[in-house]
Amino acid sequence: MSKLALVLIDIQNDFLEGGSLAVAGSNSILQPVNSLIKLVKAKGGLIVASKDWHPQNHISFASNHADTQVFETKEIEYEGVKGTQVMWPDHCLQNSFGSEISKQIDEKDIDFIVHKGMNKRVDSYSAFADNNYSEITNLAKILYQHHVDTVLIVGLAADYCVKWTCLDAIKFGFKTIFVKDCTKPVDPQQFESTLSELKAKGVSIQHCSDIFCWPALN
Ligand code: VGL
Ligand code: ZN
Numbered sequence: 397m398s399k400l401a402l403v404l405i406d407i408q409n410d411f412l413e414g415g416s417l418a419v420a421g422s423n424s425i426l427q428p429v430n431s432l433i434k435l436v437k438a439k440g441g442l443i444v445a446s447k448d449w450h451p452q453n454h455i456s457f458a459s460n461h462a463d464t465q466v467f468e469t470k471e472i473e474y475e476g477v478k479g480t481q482v483m484w485p486d487h488c489l490q491n492s493f494g495s496e497i498s499k500q501i502d503e504k505d506i507d508f509i510v511h512k513g514m515n516k517r518v519d520s521y522s523a524f525a526d527n528n529y530s531e532i533t534n535l536a537k538i539l540y541q542h543h544v545d546t547v548l549i550v551g552l553a554a555d556y557c558v559k560w561t562c563l564d565a566i567k568f569g570f571k572t573i574f575v576k577d578c579t580k581p582v583d584p585q586q587f588e589s590t591l592s593e594l595k596a597k598g599v600s601i602q603h604c605s606d607i608f609c610w611p612a613l614n
Contacts, residue, residue, distance in 0.1 A: 398571070398612055400441035401544040402432055403535075405523060405551030405558050405579075406448045407501055410487040410494035412552075417487040419553045419580045426500045428578050428604040429550050433505050439613055442507050442542050444535065446523035447495060448488035448557070449511040456519045458483035474518040477528050481519060488513070510535045521560035524568060536568045546571040548607065550578035555586040562599045573600045575607065 410416045413423045433443055450456070458466040464483045472481045488495040497503060510533050512520040520526040524535050539547065547570045549562050558579045565572040574594055581587045591601055607613070 398546045399543050400436055400439060400546050400548065400613075401539055401542070402436040402441060402443050402548045402550065403523065403561065403565075404429065404433075404443065404445040404497075404501065404506070405549060405561055406446055406488070406553070407498050407551045408447060408488055408495050409498060410448075412498055415487070416485050416494055417582075419582055420584065422552055422580045425550065425552075425578050425580060426498060428575075430501065432548060432550065432575065432578065432604060432607065433502070435608060435613070436548070437505060442539070442544060443505050444508045444510060444538060445497060445501075445506045446510045446512055446535070446551075446557070446561070447497065448513045448520075449490050449495060450488050450513045451516050452486070452489060453516045454513065454519075455517055456481060456484045456513075457486045459486055474528050475530055479527060490514075508534075508538050510538070521557045522564040523557065523561045524564035527560075539568075539570065544570070546573070548573045548575055550575045552580060554579040554581040555583055555590045559590050559594065562594050563597055566598050571600070572598070573602050573607070575604055576601055577604050 411419050458464050466485050468483050469480050510523050518526045518528050525532045547565050551558055562572050562574050
C-alpha cells in the first residue's frame with residue numbers, strides 16, 4: 397500500500413482571480429482540489445501546503461529594480477551562481493491578505509504548511525528548496541518522516557512553482573503525480589511544453605478523476 401501526500405502549492409489569494417499575480421482560470425481548480433483533499437484524508441494520507449512568503453524587498457519584485465518592467469527577465473547572481481529572474485508584480489507579502497491560502501480551502505484539513513521565498517536575494521519556485529539549492533525547506537523531511545512514497549502535486553502556477561516542485565519531488569525520490577485539472581499556468585502557451593518536460597523527467601500526468609479510480613486506493 398502506498399502512502400500518499402497531497403501537496404497544495406501556493407493556493408494563495410494573490411495567485412487566484414483578483415490577486416496581484418492572478419493566474420487565468422485559477423479559481424476553477426478549487427473544487428477539484430477540495431475533492432482530492434477529501435479523498436486523500438479519507439485514505440489516511442497527508443495534506444501539506446506551501447505558501448509563497450516574500451519580504452517587501454524581495455529580488456523577484458519588479459518594484460525593487462530601477463528600469464525594469466513587470467514580466468521582463470533580469471540576470472542576477474546569488475552566492476556566485478548566475479541566473480535569470482522573472483520580474484513579478486509584488487505578491488504574497490508575508491502576513492498580507494494576498495499571501496493567505498484561499499478561504500475556499502479548509503485550513504483545518506492541512507497537516508503542515510511550508511513557507512518559501514523568504515530570502516530576499518534568491519527566489520524559490522520549488523517547495524523543496526530555493527532556486528539555487530542554497531537552502532532546503534522542511535518538505536522532504538515531513539514527507540520522509542511520514543513514510544510518504546507518492547505525492548500528488550496541485551496548485552499554482554503550473555509553469556513555475558508546481559513544475560519546479562514536481563521536478564524536485566522526483567529528485568527526492570517520490571513517485572510524483574501532476575494533476576492536470578488541479579493547476580493553471582501563468583503562460584498558457586507554456587502548458588504543453590511544461591507537461592512534456594515533466595513527463596520526460598518521470599512525472600506522471602493525470603486527471604483528478606483518474607486518481608479516484610486508482611485500484612490501490614479502493
Ligand atoms: C510563483 C511566480 C512568482 C508560483 C511564485 O507560485 O508559481 N510564480 N512566485
Ligand atoms: Zn513568488
